[in-house]
Amino acid sequence: MRETQLAVAVVGAGVVGSCIALALQKRGAAVTLIDRDEPGRGCSYGNSGAISPGSLAPLAMPGILSSVPGMLLDEESPLHLPMRYLPTALPWLLRFVASAQPSRVALSAAKLAALHAGAVDRHAQLARELGVPELFVRRGHLHLYPDARALAKDAGTWRMRRYYGYQFQQLDRAGILALEPRVGERYQVGVFMADHATIVNPFRYVQAMVRGFARRGGQQRRDEVQAMTPLADGRWQLRTAAKADAAANTFDRVVVAAGAWARRLLDPLGVRLALESQRGYHVQFDGGRDTVSRTVILADRKVFVTPMEDGLRVGGTVEFGGLASPPEPRRAAILERIARETFGGLEALSSTQWMGHRPCMPDSVPVIGPAAGRPGLWLAVGHGHLGLTDSINTAQRIADGMLAARPG
Numbered sequence: 001m002r003e004t005q006l007a008v009a010v011v012g013a014g015v016v017g018s019c020i021a022l023a024l025q026k027r028g029a030a031v032t033l034i035d036r037d038e039p040g041r042g043c044s045y046g047n048s049g050a051i052s053p054g055s056l057a058p059l060a061m062p063g064i065l066s067s068v069p070g071m072l073l074d075e076e077s078p079l080h081l082p083m084r085y086l087p088t089a090l091p092w093l094l095r096f097v098a099s100a101q102p103s104r105v106a107l108s109a110a111k112l113a114a115l116h117a118g119a120v121d122r123h124a125q126l127a128r129e130l131g132v133p134e135l136f137v138r139r140g141h142l143h144l145y146p147d148a149r150a151l152a153k154d155a156g157t158w159r160m161r162r163y164y165g166y167q168f169q170q171l172d173r174a175g176i177l178a179l180e181p182r183v184g185e186r187y188q189v190g191v192f193m194a195d196h197a198t199i200v201n202p203f204r205y206v207q208a209m210v211r212g213f214a215r216r217g218g219q220q221r222r223d224e225v226q227a228m229t230p231l232a233d234g235r236w237q238l239r240t241a242a243k244a245d246a247a248a249n250t251f252d253r254v255v256v257a258a259g260a261w262a263r264r265l266l267d268p269l270g271v272r273l274a275l276e277s278q279r280g281y282h283v284q285f286d287g288g289r290d291t292v293s294r295t296v297i298l299a300d301r302k303v304f305v306t307p308m309e310d311g312l313r314v315g316g317t318v319e320f321g322g323l324a325s326p327p328e329p330r331r332a333a334i335l336e337r338i339a340r341e342t343f344g345g346l347e348a349l350s351s352t353q354w355m356g357h358r359p360c361m362p363d364s365v366p367v368i369g370p371a372a373g374r375p376g377l378w379l380a381v382g383h384g385h386l387g388l389t390d391s392i393n394t395a396q397r398i399a400d401g402m403l404a405a406r407p408g
């Protein structure tokens with residue numbers, strides 16, 4: 001009965017918030033999903049679509065300190081920090097470097113392994129349930145390296161994958177060409193992870209989630225949450241731009257899934273997260289989707305090449321630059337040049353560019369669960385480079401945690 005339902009607001013309809021809204025609804029909560037924009041238009045719009053549970057290594061690995069000069073000075077570096085943003089980013093960067101200690105890396109990898117587990121099968125099932133099975137493609141991921149020396153630099157990452165039971169197969173040039181005949185000469189060594197998968201239109205996937213949620217009676221609102229106030233009776237009141245009446249904006253629980261913007265809501269409540277935007281870019285060629293037949297990772301350049309349903313997407317780069325400054329077209333141009341150098345046949349194709357804000361914690365581990373000292377407030381923030389992959393298990397954790405004590 002409606003009266004006994006828990007009223008939950010989910011703030012943010014990216015892939016994380018939308019997945020949470022669905023999971024809470026399935027478990028009997030009365031959910032309102034609020035986004036100031038069209039659902040899925042944030043970071044979840046333009047990602048590379050990889051369902052990548054074998055990505056266990058946090059971004060800050062031992063030796064990261066030696067890459068800092070390159071980040072600052074080399075315009076082409078996959079990690080880029082403009083000098084002007086250094087003072088702002090410094091406190092976060094210090095925590096990032098500290099989390100590269102081997103013992104902390106091992107702890108982060110263990111947490112990520114637990115969060116990633118089973119993600120491929122669960123996304124397959126969700127895509128079927130939502131009526132969009134064509135968006136889920138399981139053809140494996142092919143990681144490419146110029147030579148054995150370049151592969152050896154990633155040896156720690158591959159050891160981690162083996163330790164956590166992920167299967168992979170090393171390939172020579174002939175093996176690479178047997179899978180992907182258009183890969184250029186630069187790449188002589190490959191590693192194939194056959195059981196990994198791809199969502200071939202991440203935006204349409206989020207939209208399908210929200211449509212499914214609305215079909216089952218979920219409330220979806222386009223509105224900006226400006227502030228959140230705990231009430232004496234334990235509920236939460238939201239102040240929103242659309243000035244809905246107080247009753248419509250009062251909830252038993254609130255889940256903040258506001259991506260890289262979450263601190264604007266949490267800082268005033270004293271809930272402090274070390275959250276920083278790592279700006280990522282994609283270039284999407286109109287057509288060219290037959291260039292590769294699966295997700296291909298140019299591992300030495302940290303670039304993902306994905307045959308999306310509407311063109312060939314080339315995504316990557318990490319740029320520190322904050323939420324306010326406009327996209328830097330040079331970053332996308334680097335991706336475009338790398339793609340044209342690596343694969344033949346892209347010269348004649350036009351392309352579009354996109355930039356998104358990855359919500360990143362220093363240790364690469366997202367914050368999922370109740371906020372300390374703020375009863376009724378839940379967090380699902382900081383999914384960094386893997387929010388699509390981890391949306392599904394994040395949603396499960398939030399639903400289990402919030403509704404475990406209540407009858408389903």
Ligand SMILES: Cc1cc2nc3c(=O)[nH]c(=O)nc-3n(C[C@H](O)[C@H](O)[C@H](O)COP(=O)(O)OP(=O)(O)OC[C@H]3O[C@@H](n4cnc5c(N)ncnc54)[C@H](O)[C@@H]3O)c2cc1C
Pocket residue numbers: 011012013014015016017034035036037038039040041042043044045046047048049050051052223224225226257258259260261262265279280281282304315316355356357358359380381382383384385386387388389390
């Ligand atoms: C280039 C690139 C490639 C990537 N590739 C992959 C990949 O292959 N696989 C993978 O797993 N991950 C990938 N990622 C990461 C993934 O896209 C993110 O981790 C994920 O999209 C984060 O989802 P989110 O829902 O937390 O944030 P978002 O999608 O940004 O959603 C947050 C939402 O909150 C809303 N919002 C914020 N503040 C408010 C407010 N006050 N009121 C109302 N609404 C608000 C915003 O409008 C937004 O819609 C990639 C990212 C980038 C940039």
